[in-house]
Amino acid sequence: MMEEAPTRLGLTVEGWTRLLAPLLIGVAVLGLWEGIVRWKGIPPYVLPGPVLIAETLVKDWGPLSASLLVTLKVTALALLIAATLGLALAVLFAQSRVVELSLFPYAVILQVTPIVAIAPLIIIWVDDITLSLLICAWIVAFFPILSNTTVGLNSTDHNLLDLFRLYRASRWQVLWRLRLPTAMPFFLAGLRISGGLALIGAIVAEFVAGTGGSASGLAYRILEAGFQLQIPRMFAALVLVSATGIAIFLALSLASHLLLRRWHESAMGRGERR
Amino acid sequence: MDQGDSARALVTLAGVAKRYATGTLALRDVSLAIGEGGFLALLGPSGCGKSTLLRMIAGLVAPSQGDISWPGGAAASRDIGFVFQEPTLMPWATALANVALPLELAGMPRREAEARAAAMLARVELKGFEKAYPRALSGGMRMRVSIARALVTRPRLLLMDEPFAALDEITRFRLNNDLLDLWQEERFTVVFVTHSVFESVYLAQRIAVMAARPGRITAELPIGAPYPRGEVFRTSAAYAAQCREVSLALEAAMAARAA
Numbered sequence: 001m002m003e004e005a006p007t008r009l010g011l012t013v014e015g016w017t018r019l020l021a022p023l024l025i026g027v028a029v030l031g032l033w034e035g036i037v038r039w040k041g042i043p044p045y046v047l048p049g050p051v052l053i054a055e056t057l058v059k060d061w062g063p064l065s066a067s068l069l070v071t072l073k074v075t076a077l078a079l080l081i082a083a084t085l086g087l088a089l090a091v092l093f094a095q096s097r098v099v100e101l102s103l104f105p106y107a108v109i110l111q112v113t114p115i116v117a118i119a120p121l122i123i124i125w126v127d128d129i130t131l132s133l134l135i136c137a138w139i140v141a142f143f144p145i146l147s148n149t150t151v152g153l154n155s156t157d158h159n160l161l162d163l164f165r166l167y168r169a170s171r172w173q174v175l176w177r178l179r180l181p182t183a184m185p186f187f188l189a190g191l192r193i194s195g196g197l198a199l200i201g202a203i204v205a206e207f208v209a210g211t212g213g214s215a216s217g218l219a220y221r222i223l224e225a226g227f228q229l230q231i232p233r234m235f236a237a238l239v240l241v242s243a244t245g246i247a248i249f250l251a252l253s254l255a256s257h258l259l260l261r262r263w264h265e266s267a268m269g270r271g272e273r274r
Numbered sequence: 275m276d277q278g279d280s281a282r283a284l285v286t287l288a289g290v291a292k293r294y295a296t297g298t299l300a301l302r303d304v305s306l307a308i309g310e311g312g313f314l315a316l317l318g319p320s321g322c323g324k325s326t327l328l329r330m331i332a333g334l335v336a337p338s339q340g341d342i343s344w345p346g347g348a349a350a351s352r353d354i355g356f357v358f359q360e361p362t363l364m365p366w367a368t369a370l371a372n373v374a375l376p377l378e379l380a381g382m383p384r385r386e387a388e389a390r391a392a393a394m395l396a397r398v399e400l401k402g403f404e405k406a407y408p409r410a411l412s413g414g415m416r417m418r419v420s421i422a423r424a425l426v427t428r429p430r431l432l433l434m435d436e437p438f439a440a441l442d443e444i445t446r447f448r449l450n451n452d453l454l455d456l457w458q459e460e461r462f463t464v465v466f467v468t469h470s471v472f473e474s475v476y477l478a479q480r481i482a483v484m485a486a487r488p489g490r491i492t493a494e495l496p497i498g499a500p501y502p503r504g505e506v507f508r509t510s511a512a513y514a515a516q517c518r519e520v521s522l523a524l525e526a527a528m529a530a531r532a533a
Contacts, residue, residue: 159358162334162358163356163362164379165334167376173379177364181366181367263366263367263407263408264365265409
């Protein structure tokens with residue numbers, strides 16, 4: 001009954017297609033890029049080819065990886081705090097309609113205000129540069145988790161709620177055994193969106209903080225390389241940013257899949273669907 | 275009254291009415307005695323308030339007027355089991371955890387609750403499916419889990435709201451028979467809501483026929499056939515005659531609405 005679908009690491013045709021088709025496109029585009037750069041003789045300070053970028057990535061791995069670590073730390077911490085606070089606030093909303101009605105508009109304001117616009121203020125107000133980066137990344141990562149989890153907590157099957165009422169379940173039991181499990185897929189979907197957003201928030205804040213800050217994340221490397229016209233290094237840093245974003249997304253997708261695969265439609269293989 | 279009431283009443287409804295906030299009168303002046311150990315069917319067209327009536331007996335909906343009383347003592351919630359039209363299982367929990375839920379909500383230690391739940395699953399012929407998640411089970415099996423969950427607390431009253439309406443006929447017949455077997459062995463009281471004349475006659479000792487707008491009971495008919503009832507009864511002339519009688523009562527109820 002509970003066998004895994006045979007899709008692990010692309011054992012099926014569908015799996016291989018999913019893996020190889022995008023890979024093939026990527027290789028083709030990179031090859032074309034390299035070819036044009038060489039054929040046209042475009043100088044590296046205008047557009048470096050993929051080979052040069054890869055070489056720079058290896059050569060400058062020391063400072064780049066140090067910067068990556070800084071950005072990653074801010075991103076992960078911001079995501080953790082966003083997840084914790086988002087979940088906690090959503091639970092509070094689910095317990096009290098008044099609290100939800102009074103606080104939700106402010107959460108929306110927090111979400112719709114462009115982070116680029118408020119980042120300078122936060123950086124001025126908060127002395128500690130790492131803390132200000134953290135706050136910026138948190139602001140953008142917070143809302144999707146809060147909003148998704150709130151919807152999830154309110155999506156409880158009303159018959160199941162009646163059942164819990166019939167058995168005189170306490171508020172706590174309803175929350176813990178019914179509302180939170182119902183909200184789980186919603187929370188995880190929010191987390192996946194917020195993972196990418198936290199990274200963007202951290203990068204944007206680093207850009208705004210500029211080279212003046214003591215922290216030296218990936219955005220700082222990009223700015224610095226731009227000033228020094230070290231365009232290959234700029235691209236290398238950019239590659240790292242994208243790779244980090246992809247890695248975060250994949251990690252959170254995997255976590256979501258592992259948590260939901262036994263029961264939720266979204267995490268089921270095609271063959272398993274009834 | 276009828277043979278089902280030779281025993282004392284487990285629940286009595288006196289002049290019960292329900293008016294919704296919108297002003298709609300869902301139920302009007304319903305009086306009914308639910309005999310202990312009996313099998314009562316509430317039969318009526320959709321919109322006649324039979325589900326509302328069931329939820330009232332369960333204490334999930336409060337009547338606007340009238341009284342629901344339990345002569346033998348207060349309506350302890352653990353004395354009621356409820357089966358919804360849908361299996362209404364928690365998709366994130368195994369069959370065992372779903373059945374153990376009522377016991378665990380009442381504070382029973384997990385190990386004991388799961389042992390009882392496993393025994394109950396075996397009673398509904400789902401031994402070996404303890405660790406299965408609802409989505410891995412067929413519609414009929416899910417309904418069995420739902421029945422096991424309702425019975426795991428050993429309730430005195432089992433309330434069922436069109437539980438088999440969504441199942442295919444073969445599965446429904448099997449579940450009908452299994453339900454009757456369980457009822458014969460455990461001697462709990464059943465109130466079974468249905469819109470099927472044939473199902474109500476096959477299962478019940480007594481049928482309360484309801485009319486809609488406003489919902490009310492228009493007739494109470496005893497079904498005298500002895501238990502155990504099986505496929506022989508389902509195809510007998512006596513069964514056909516009873517179905518005809520109940521059909522006519524239902525028709526009269528529908529006509530009363532139109533008048």
